[in-house]
Amino acid sequence: MIAAAGTGGHIYPGLAIAEYFLEQSHSVSWVGTPKGMENSLVDKQKILFSQISISGVRGKGILPWFNLPFVLLLSTVQSIKILRTEKPNFLILMGGYVGIPMAIASKILGIELIIHEQNAIPGLANKVISNFASQIFCGFKNSLKKAKVIGNPIRKKISKIRNPQQRFKNKTGPLKILILGGSLGASTFNRLLPRILDKFNLSEQISVIHQSGEKHYEELERTYMNLDTNESRDPIWLLGKEKFIYDIEEKYEWADIVIARCGALTISEFMEAGIASILIPFPYAVDNHQYHNGKILEDKKAAFIIKENEVKNKLLGTLLKIDRKKCYQMALNAQKNKSSSNVAQKIYSYCKERFDGK
Numbered sequence: 001m002i003a004a005a006g007t008g009g010h011i012y013p014g015l016a017i018a019e020y021f022l023e024q025s026h027s028v029s030w031v032g033t034p035k036g037m038e039n040s041l042v043d044k045q046k047i048l049f050s051q052i053s054i055s056g057v058r059g060k061g062i063l064p065w066f067n068l069p070f071v072l073l074l075s076t077v078q079s080i081k082i083l084r085t086e087k088p089n090f091l092i093l094m095g096g097y098v099g100i101p102m103a104i105a106s107k108i109l110g111i112e113l114i115i116h117e118q119n120a121i122p123g124l125a126n127k128v129i130s131n132f133a134s135q136i137f138c139g140f141k142n143s144l145k146k147a148k149v150i151g152n153p154i155r156k157k158i159s160k161i162r163n164p165q166q167r168f169k170n171k172t173g174p175l176k177i178l179i180l181g182g183s184l185g186a187s188t189f190n191r192l193l194p195r196i197l198d199k200f201n202l203s204e205q206i207s208v209i210h211q212s213g214e215k216h217y218e219e220l221e222r223t224y225m226n227l228d229t230n231e232s233r234d235p236i237w238l239l240g241k242e243k244f245i246y247d248i249e250e251k252y253e254w255a256d257i258v259i260a261r262c263g264a265l266t267i268s269e270f271m272e273a274g275i276a277s278i279l280i281p282f283p284y285a286v287d288n289h290q291y292h293n294g295k296i297l298e299d300k301k302a303a304f305i306i307k308e309n310e311v312k313n314k315l316l317g318t319l320l321k322i323d324r325k326k327c328y329q330m331a332l333n334a335q336k337n338k339s340s341s342n343v344a345q346k347i348y349s350y351c352k353e354r355f356d357g358k
Contacts, residue, residue: 001029001086003102004094005036007182009263013118013139014094016153018047020344029086031079033098048086052078054097072101079105090114090351093133095123103129112354116347117144118152118264120296121289135350137343139264140296152268153343157249164274164331167253168324174207174237175324178255180245181213182263186282190220192311193259194235198227200319201237209240209251217243249273256327262294262305270297271338276330277303278318280311302334 004014011032018028022045029048032038033055042049054075079101083091091106092114093099099115106113115133117126120140130136130144138144139152161167177197181189190212197208212220220241224234234241245251252258252269257276260266270277277297281290297303306314 001031001083001088001090002092002094003031003098004096005032005038005098006096007263008037008041009118009265010094010096011036011038011041012155012265013116013153014092015041015045016155017092017094017116017344017347018045019156020153020348022047024348029088031082031098031102050082050086052082052098052101054101075101076104080108083109083111089355092116092347093126093129094118095126097125099125099129103132107132114347114351115144116153117142117147118268119289120264120292121287123286123289134354137347139268140293150346151338151343152264153347154268154272158252158269158272161249161252161273164328164335167274168256168328168331171256171324174205175322175327176254176256177206177208178251178258179208179210180258180260180266181211181216182261182266182282186213186261186280187216187219188308188311189259189280190216190223193315194220194223194227194238196311196315196319197237198235199316201235203320204323206237207239208237209242209254210238211242211245214243217241256324257322257330262290264289264293267293267297270302270334272335274331274335276327276334278315279303279305280308281305283308297334300333300336302330302336 002014002018004010021028030042031050031052032042034051034053052075054071083105088111090112091102093102094116095118103113113133115126115130115136117136117138120142122142122144126144136144136147137150138147141149179189179193197206200206210220224238227235252273252275257278259278262279262281279294279297281294294303294305298305304318306318
């Protein structure tokens with residue numbers, strides 16, 4: 001059983017693990033929340049899906065903290081019921097608040113718990129429940145005790161992307177820029193980046209695909225339409241606008257460079273596929289973990305990091321330093337010393353050894 005909820009950063013690594021277990025002819029079930037994007041994504045994988053009622057509390061004011069004991073009690077009771085019904089051999093937690101009641105329930109019922117932490121700075125939920133786990137795996141070196149660094153699980157279609165040498169070999173034409181606001185979108189990207197790219201296009205011919213997030217698509221449309229007050233149409237350099245990108249591997253193949261947030265999964269995919277990037281950390285991420293994720297690529301000279309409050313002043317200057325040759329070198333640097341290969345297989349092997357030894 002896998003428990004993961006909220007954003008793609010928790011869900012997609014869980015799906016990569018689920019995919020591998022299913023290939024080995026094992027049954028997989030999933031526990032999420034009623035409103036998370038896991039509802040639609042997990043259904044597509046034909047995995048048995050259950051829900052518990054819990055959500056994050058940090059940064060949401062006082063009331064959620066006041067209600068937390070009651071919510072935690074209810075969600076723990078729900079978790080116990082699910083675990084008793086499904087009777088999994090292992091519970092794999094991918095982070096997020098869905099993990100706390102599930103971990104408590106697994107402890108009560110004696111079900112072995114495995115944690116995978118994706119970020120360079122561990123989340124609060126995983127810190128709280130880490131002592132319950134028989135094994136902790138992590139994507140990057142972090143402060144969780146007992147943690148073994150194995151990388152982040154990557155979906156097969158990402159691993160099949162051609163390497164930078166193949167992708168850049170015959171590339172010609174405009175500099176291709178992919179903008180990713182993350183699974184939930186980024187309002188700042190939608191408001192500021194189109195205007196900056198419009199200025200950049202005056203000195204460098206570009207082609208852009210911009211992913212807005214489900215909630216921010218109308219905002220993105222307005223921004224692009226307002227760039228040309230006379231025509232009220234999209235600029236000629238904008239190849240496409242999308243709410244969500246399901247064929248991300250094709251977009252990675254297409255792009256010379258990606259402008260994105262610094263979620264752990266994003267960083268791991270860039271390392272796996274060899275992707276040059278400009279990274280803008282989400283400034284309100286808990287414990288500033290996105291910045292620390294991004295530093296992993298910046299230190300490899302595979303990315304530029306720009307703080308969100310500096311985008312207006314620094315992004316255009318950063319873009320002016322970039323051409324296709326520079327993107328190619330950054331892409332090569334990103335792929336050096338990658339650690340994400342066969343991560344799902346490593347977790348499967350651990351579970352199999354534990355199961356066979358019982």
